[in-house]
Amino acid sequence: MGMFERDTEIYLDRDALREDYQPENLVGRDTELNRYRAALQPVINGEQPNNIFLYGKTGVGKTAGTRYLIDHLEEDAAKYEDIDLTVKMLNCDGLSSSYQIATRLVNEFRDETSQISTTGYPRATVYDMLWTELDSCGGTIYIVLDEVDHIEDDSILYQLPRARANDNLSSAKIGIIGISNDFSFRDDLSPKVKSSLCEEEIQFPAYDAKELIQILQQRADVAFHDGVLEDGVIELCAAYGAKDAGDARQSLDLLMKTGDLARDKDTDTISEDLVREARDVLERGRIQEGISGLTQHGHLVVYAMVTLDQEGKTPARTRDIRPRYTNFAEKAGIDPLVPRRMRDHLGELSMLGIISAIERNEGRRGGTYREYSLEMDPEMILAALEKTVDDVGIHKSVTNLVDTEATLSDFQST
Numbered sequence: 420m421g422m423f424e425r426d427t428e429i430y431l432d433r434d435a436l437r438e439d440y441q442p443e444n445l446v447g448r449d450t451e452l453n454r455y456r457a458a459l460q461p462v463i464n465g466e467q468p469n470n471i472f473l474y475g476k477t478g479v480g481k482t483a484g485t486r487y488l489i490d491h492l493e494e495d496a497a498k499y500e501d502i503d504l505t506v507k508m509l510n511c512d513g514l515s516s517s518y519q520i521a522t523r524l525v526n527e528f529r530d531e532t533s534q535i536s537t538t539g540y541p542r543a544t545v546y547d548m549l550w551t552e553l554d555s556c557g558g559t560i561y562i563v564l565d566e567v568d569h570i571e572d573d574s575i576l577y578q579l580p581r582a583r584a585n586d587n588l589s590s591a592k593i594g595i596i597g598i599s600n601d602f603s604f605r606d607d608l609s610p611k612v613k614s615s616l617c618e619e620e621i622q623f624p625a626y627d628a629k630e631l632i633q634i635l636q637q638r639a640d641v642a643f644h645d646g647v648l649e650d651g652v653i654e655l656c657a658a659y660g661a662k663d664a665g666d667a668r669q670s671l672d673l674l675m676k677t678g679d680l681a682r683d684k685d686t687d688t689i690s691e692d693l694v695r696e697a698r699d700v701l702e703r704g705r706i707q708e709g710i711s712g713l714t715q716h717g718h719l720v721v722y723a724m725v726t727l728d729q730e731g732k733t734p735a736r737t738r739d740i741r742p743r744y745t746n747f748a749e750k751a752g753i754d755p756l757v758p759r760r761m762r763d764h765l766g767e768l769s770m771l772g773i774i775s776a777i778e779r780n781e782g783r784r785g786g787t788y789r790e791y792s793l794e795m796d797p798e799m800i801l802a803a804l805e806k807t808v809d810d811v812g813i814h815k816s817v818t819n820l821v822d823t824e825a826t827l828s829d830f831q832s833t
C-alpha cells in the first residue's frame with residue numbers, strides 16, 4: 420500500500436463546503452434577490468441599466484447573490500439579439516485608488532498584447548482610454564465593484580455613472596454595482612456620488628438560524644455521504660452561526676472543520692460533540708489571528724477588558740476601562756495612550772468581534788457614550804495574550820484562567 424490513500428468515508432465532495440463553490444440555487448434570500456432581479460431588469464428591456472449598491476455584513480450572500488443573478492442575466496440576455504451585455508467583476512481589495520481601478524478596467528477590455536502599465540499616466544489620460552474601451556465594446560456594460568469601500572477616493576464612482584451624461588460615452592450604456600460590508604462607507608460618500616451610485620440600494624441582512632440551516636443542509640447534501648451527519652449537527656452549526664454574526668461563510672467553515680476532525684479521527688459519523696470541538700479550534704484560531712494583528716497597546720486594552728469582565732464590571736465605559744489600562748501600561752513599562760487613542764483601540768477590537776460596543780444615551784440632556792463588553796472566551800484570549808500577561812503580571816481576577824507557573828504580581832486595586 421502507498422503512503423497516501425484516498426479518504427472516502429466522510430466526504431463525497433468536500434469542495435462543496437468551500438467558499439468558491441457556487442450552489443445552483445441560493446436559499447433564504449428570496450426577498451433580496453427579487454429586489455435585485457427587478458433592479459437588473461432594465462438590461463433585458465434594452466434600457467439604461469441601474470446603478471446598484473449592495474450592503475450588508477460579511478458572509479450574507481452579497482457576492483454569491485450577485486454571481487447567481489449575473490449568470491442568469493447573461494444567459495437570458497443572450498436570447499435577445501438586440502442586447503449585447505458585457506459584465507466585468509472586479510474585487511477592489513488591493514486596489515485603493517480610482518486610478519488603479521481605471522487602469523485595471525482598461526486592461527480588462529484590452530487583449531494581452533496592448534495592456535497598459537498601472538502607473539505613469541495622468542489620470543485624465545487613463546479615463547480617456549477607459550471611455551474609448553467602453554465605447555468600442557458598446558452595448559450594455561455592467562461593472563461590478565466588490566469590496567468597493569477599499570477605494571479611497573471616489574472619483575471613479577462619480578465618473579463612471581455619469582460618463583454618458585458628461586458625453587464621455589456615446590454608444591455604451593454603463594451600470595455600476597457596488598458591494599460593501601462597511602456600513603459607514605455609504606454614509607461617507609459625497610452627496611453627488613451617493614445619488615448616482617446608490618440609485619437602487621439593497622440591504623442583505625444577517626441570516627437567522629433557520630436560514631443557515633437551509634444553506635448548510637443544501638451544501639451538506641452534496642458534501643457528505645448519506646448518514647454521516649448525526650441528528651442535530653446542522654442545527655448546532657447554524658445556531659452557532661446565528662449567534663456569532665449570521666454569517667454563512669463562518670457556518671460553512673464550522674461544518675467543514677467538523678468534517679475534517681471526523682476524518683482525522685477516523686470516525687464513521689459526525690456528532691454534536693465534534694461540532695463543539697471544531698468550534699473551539701476555529702475560535703482559538705480566530706482569536707489568535709485577531710490578537711496577533713494588534714499593537715502592544717491593543718493587547719493591554721484587551722487584557723484590561725478581560726480582567727474587568729472577570730470582576731463583573733462590564734459593560735464598561737471608556738472612563739472605567741482607562742484606569743485599568745493605564746495601570747497595566749505602567750506595569751509593562753510603557754507610556755499609556757491619551758484617551759482618544761485608547762478609544763480607537765476599543766473601536767478596533769469591536770470591529771474584530773473580540774469585544775462589543777453598545778451606544779447609549781445620556782438622558783434628556785443628550786450626548787451619547789459607548790459601553791463595551793467582552794465577546795470572546797476569556798481563557799482563549801488570555802492564552803493568545805501570553806506575552807502581555809508576562810509583561811504586566813497576572814491580575815488577581817484571572818488567576819484561575821491563566822495556565823502558567825508565573826508568580827502573582829502585586830496589583831493595586833484599580
Ligand SMILES: Nc1ncnc2c1ncn2[C@@H]1O[C@H](COP(=O)(O)OP(=O)(O)OP(=O)(O)O)[C@@H](O)[C@H]1O
Pocket residue numbers: 437438439440441442444445446447448475476477478479480481482483484599600634667668671
Ligand atoms: N443564500 C445562500 N445560499 C447558499 N450559499 C450561500 C448563501 N449565502 C451565502 N452563501 C455562501 O456563503 C459564503 C459567503 O457568501 P458571500 O461571499 O456571498 O458573502 P458576502 O456577503 O459577499 O461577504 P463579504 O462581504 O465578506 O464578501 C459563500 O460560500 C456563499 O456561497
